[in-house]
Amino acid sequence: MKNKFNVITEKLGFAVLTACLLVVVLIIVIIFTNIIINGHSAISLDFIIKAPTDGMTKGGIMPAIVGTFLVTVITAIFSIPLGMGCAIYLNEYAKQNLFTKLVRISIRNLAGVPSIVYGLFGVILFVQFLHLGTSVLAAGLTLSLMTLPLTITASEEALKNIPMSFREGSLALGATKWQAIRTNVLPYAVPGMLTGTILGLSRAAGETAPILFTGVAFYLPYLPKGVLDQFMALPYHLYIMATQHHDITLVKPIAYGTAMVLIGLVFIMNLGAIILRYRLRKNRKE
Amino acid sequence: MIKDIVIEAKDFNFYYGDVRALTDVNIKIEKNSVTGIIGPSGCGKSTFLRSLNLMNNLILCAKYEGQIFIEGEDILHKDIDVVELRRKVGMVFQKSNPFPKTIFENVAYGLRINGIKDKDLINQRIEESLKGAALWDEVKDRLHASAFDLSGGQQQRLCIARALAVEPDILLMDEPASALDPTATLKIEELIQVLKSKYTIIIVTHNMQQAARVSDYTAFFMMGKLIEYSKTNLMFTNPEHKITEDYVTGRFG
Numbered sequence: 001m002k003n004k005f006n007v008i009t010e011k012l013g014f015a016v017l018t019a020c021l022l023v024v025v026l027i028i029v030i031i032f033t034n035i036i037i038n039g040h041s042a043i044s045l046d047f048i049i050k051a052p053t054d055g056m057t058k059g060g061i062m063p064a065i066v067g068t069f070l071v072t073v074i075t076a077i078f079s080i081p082l083g084m085g086c087a088i089y090l091n092e093y094a095k096q097n098l099f100t101k102l103v104r105i106s107i108r109n110l111a112g113v114p115s116i117v118y119g120l121f122g123v124i125l126f127v128q129f130l131h132l133g134t135s136v137l138a139a140g141l142t143l144s145l146m147t148l149p150l151t152i153t154a155s156e157e158a159l160k161n162i163p164m165s166f167r168e169g170s171l172a173l174g175a176t177k178w179q180a181i182r183t184n185v186l187p188y189a190v191p192g193m194l195t196g197t198i199l200g201l202s203r204a205a206g207e208t209a210p211i212l213f214t215g216v217a218f219y220l221p222y223l224p225k226g227v228l229d230q231f232m233a234l235p236y237h238l239y240i241m242a243t244q245h246h247d248i249t250l251v252k253p254i255a256y257g258t259a260m261v262l263i264g265l266v267f268i269m270n271l272g273a274i275i276l277r278y279r280l281r282k283n284r285k286e
Numbered sequence: 287m288i289k290d291i292v293i294e295a296k297d298f299n300f301y302y303g304d305v306r307a308l309t310d311v312n313i314k315i316e317k318n319s320v321t322g323i324i325g326p327s328g329c330g331k332s333t334f335l336r337s338l339n340l341m342n343n344l345i346l347c348a349k350y351e352g353q354i355f356i357e358g359e360d361i362l363h364k365d366i367d368v369v370e371l372r373r374k375v376g377m378v379f380q381k382s383n384p385f386p387k388t389i390f391e392n393v394a395y396g397l398r399i400n401g402i403k404d405k406d407l408i409n410q411r412i413e414e415s416l417k418g419a420a421l422w423d424e425v426k427d428r429l430h431a432s433a434f435d436l437s438g439g440q441q442q443r444l445c446i447a448r449a450l451a452v453e454p455d456i457l458l459m460d461e462p463a464s465a466l467d468p469t470a471t472l473k474i475e476e477l478i479q480v481l482k483s484k485y486t487i488i489i490v491t492h493n494m495q496q497a498a499r500v501s502d503y504t505a506f507f508m509m510g511k512l513i514e515y516s517k518t519n520l521m522f523t524n525p526e527h528k529i530t531e532d533y534v535t536g537r538f539g
Contacts, residue, residue, distance in 0.1 A: 096346060165383035169445070172339060173396035173452055174373035183399065184385060 035259050042257030056219060056241070057250055061258050066223055067136070067216070067231030068265065072205045074140025074227065075147060079204075080197055082144070083151025087193070090152070091159040092181050111149035116209040118146040123213045137227040139215030146210050147200040154196020158189045191280035198273035202266045208235040218244075234262040290317040292456065292486045293338065298352035298362075300333055300510075302345065307333045309510045311352075315503070320478055320487045322501030322518065324494060326533070329507040331490045332380075335458050338488065339375040340368050357455065373400065376449035376485075380461040382442040384433035389416075389425050392433045392444055396452035411451050418484075419447035420477050439470025446477065457481065459489040463496065475500050494534055498522050506530050 050060035086107075094100045122142025132138040162185050170180035204210075217230040218240060224231045241255035242248070293315040300308035308330045315321050323331040333342065340361060342348045353360045361371055373396075384392050393412045402408060412429070416422040421443040425436070433444055442462055449457060459478075463471040478487055478500045491497050497504050498518060505515040514521060514530045525531040532538055 163383075165379060165381065166385060168341065168344070168379065169383045169385065169448075170395070170399070171344070172341065172372055172377040172379075173399065173448065174369050175396075175399045176369055179399045183395070188386060 032263075035256055035263065039253060039256030039258075039260040042253040043260060047257055048261070051221075052219065052254075056245065056254075057247065061234070061237060061254070061261065063220060063223055064232040064234045064237040064258065065261065065265075068205055068234045068262075070136050070224060070227075070231060071140045071143060071211065071215070071233060072201055074136060075143040075204045076197075076201055078141060078144035079147045079151050079200070083148050083197060083200075084155050084193055086148070086152045087155030087159060088181065088186075091156045092177070092185070107149050107152050111153065114209070115146055115207050116212075118142055119210040119212050119214060121145070122210060127214055133228060134213070134215045134217075134230055135228040136215055136224050136231050139211040139231070139233075140227075142210045142214045143204040143207060146207065147197075147204045150200035150203070151197045154200065155189075155193040158192025158196065159185065161192060162189050191277045194280075195273045195277045198269055198276070202269040202273075205269065206235050206262060206266055208233075208239055211236065234258055234265070238262060291315065292317040292357060293488075294353075294355045295334075296353040296355070298334075298337070298354055299350060300330070300337060300342070301347075301349040303347040303349075307510050308337075311512045313505060313512060313515055315486065315488065317486050318482055318484070319502040320482050320489060320500055321503045321505060322497035323488065323490045323505045323507060324492075324497045324533070325507035325513075326538070327492075330510040331505075331507045332460055334507065335460055335488060335490050336377075338456070338458055339372050339377055340366075341377065343368065373452050374454055375456045375458060376452065376454035377458045378442070378445050378449055378460065378462045380464055382438065382445050382465070384436070384441050384444050384448075387433060388430045389433050389436070389444060390429040393447050393451050396448060400452060412447075415447040415451040416444075418450045418481070419443045420473065420480070421447055437470070439466050439473060442466060442470070442474060443477065446474075446481075450481075454485065456486045456488070459487065461490050461492060464492060471496070494522075494536065506533060508533070 047060040048065065049062050051063050052061065053059035090100065090104065094103075119142060122138060122145065126132045126138035126141050127134055130138075132141075166184045166188070167180050170184040171177070175183070208216075211233055215230055216233045216236045220230060220232055238255055238258040241251045241258060245251050291314045293313075295311050295313045298308060298311040299306065311334060323335060325331045336342045337350065337354065338356070338361075342350075350362060352362065354362055356371070356375065359366070385395060387395070390412060393415050394408050397408050397411055402411075413422065413426075416425060421440060424440060425431075425444075428435075433441065436444060442465075446457075446462070463474045466474065475496065478489065481487060482502075489497075489500065501518045503515065504518045504521045506513045506521065508529065514525060514527050516526070521530065522534055525534060
């Protein structure tokens with residue numbers, strides 16, 4: 001005999017959970033369809049490889065793609081080594097006391113700081129105090145600051161997942177602490193570390209607020225020639241096209257097209273993270 | 287009664303924070319013998335074993351007092367080179383812990399971190415170590431297969447081979463067969479008998495019969511104290527203390 005009440009609550013619970021998932025999926029589907037319907041007409045090869053023309057009403061978004069690419073590379077250069085280094089120190093070397101606990105809590109809290117706060121901090125520190133001016137470098141450094149908490153937390157989690165027995169086994173054979181970490185912990189932790197890091201970077205690539213005052217330009221007739229030049233970026237370009245342009249209705253397809261490219265770029269980065277993790281995991285098994 | 291002392295603990299005390307895990311342990315261990323350490327769970331036998339290669343130093347709140355001499359050198363002295371000590375005192379863990387590498391690379395690991403690059407020497411040591419751990423015949427055709435492809439017993443023998451490769455003098459074994467089936471256990475026990483001609487072996491075991499079978503000397507720990515320590519046959523036939531007798535006859539445990 002089945003208990004009727006149990007059967008009903010079981011079904012109800014299942015229905016509620018399914019509904020939760022459906023709502024989320026529905027929202028994503030709506031966003032994507034909307035962007036694709038409105039943006040697909042703008043997408044063409046010229047859109048990708050040409051600069052904007054005619055007061056940004058025609059042409060492509062190539063400078064914004066290049067700018068976003070450059071600023072993401074700079075973010076990666078600073079945040080990957082720094083974040084991994086921090087995580088290794090925190091997880092492998094630091095004593096587990098009140099101080100490190102506070103450090104860890106602070107890092108997690110920093111992940112929740114609004115990106116505009118990072119943007120303003122970047123202006124003060126990099127643009128003004130360090131005299132980097134509004135530049136790719138200043139913007140990249142600001143984005144690095146923003147992604148560091150994510151990178152550190154994800155990297156530390158990856159290190160935590162490596163069994164103690166790997167470290168002990170290595171130390172018992174007469175390895176020094178660093179030897180044990182370098183040869184028997186890091187090789188297996190790096191896939192996880194990189195996955196978290198790339199997710200952080202893909203978020204950075206889509207951010208507007210941190211680069212707003214630190215280096216991004218409304219329109220530039222040339223590509224940045226060095227790290228101290230200003231640049232155009234996809235998220236900011238999208239923001240301009242959607243809200244700041246003098247003829248918003250005219251440039252609407254360009255705005256949607258930009259959104260498509262940006263989402264595509266982020267998607268490719270995330271896909272890269274997944275592929276990387278898969279391949280490195282496979283190596284680990286061998 | 288002990289001729290050639292290789293390890294000697296004098297008034298050794300060990301604490302995890304405020305909890306005392308070992309109290310005034312005094313023991314002398316003979317060279318090229320097998321010493322079994324028995325006792326109920328939480329009696330401090332693993333703690334003692336892990337003190338001999340300073341593995342407990344990885345635990346943050348660990349504190350200790352007293353002296354432990356290994357080959358005449360006090361390893362608790364602050365100037366001791368831990369890395370050097372661990373090369374001399376190898377360890378096999380309770381849960382076999384092969385690294386996620388090939389069989390070859392697992393055994394080569396200790397050699398590589400010791401800076402040995404000579405390929406012929408590495409090959410030779412790997413063959414010797416695998417033969418020493420009675421694993422060579424089973425893996426010689428697939429040295430470059432993953433260590434995870436091996437059975438549980440083979441994995442544990444691989445860990446023994448890995449420890450042998452760095453040529454230690456002493457081998458610590460922390461319940462090396464507790465996760466293995468009877469056949470694999472027997473193989474490990476036979477191996478211990480062969481290995482003792484070259485190494486001093488200290489083995490922690492939960493299994494009284496195993497201690498009786500493999501060890502020359504047996505140490506019985508309880509509540510952090512070394513209750514009794516004598517030749518194995520003496521301990522199992524004519525124990526000095528009532529509590530030892532109760533334990534070895536399985537009246538509690």
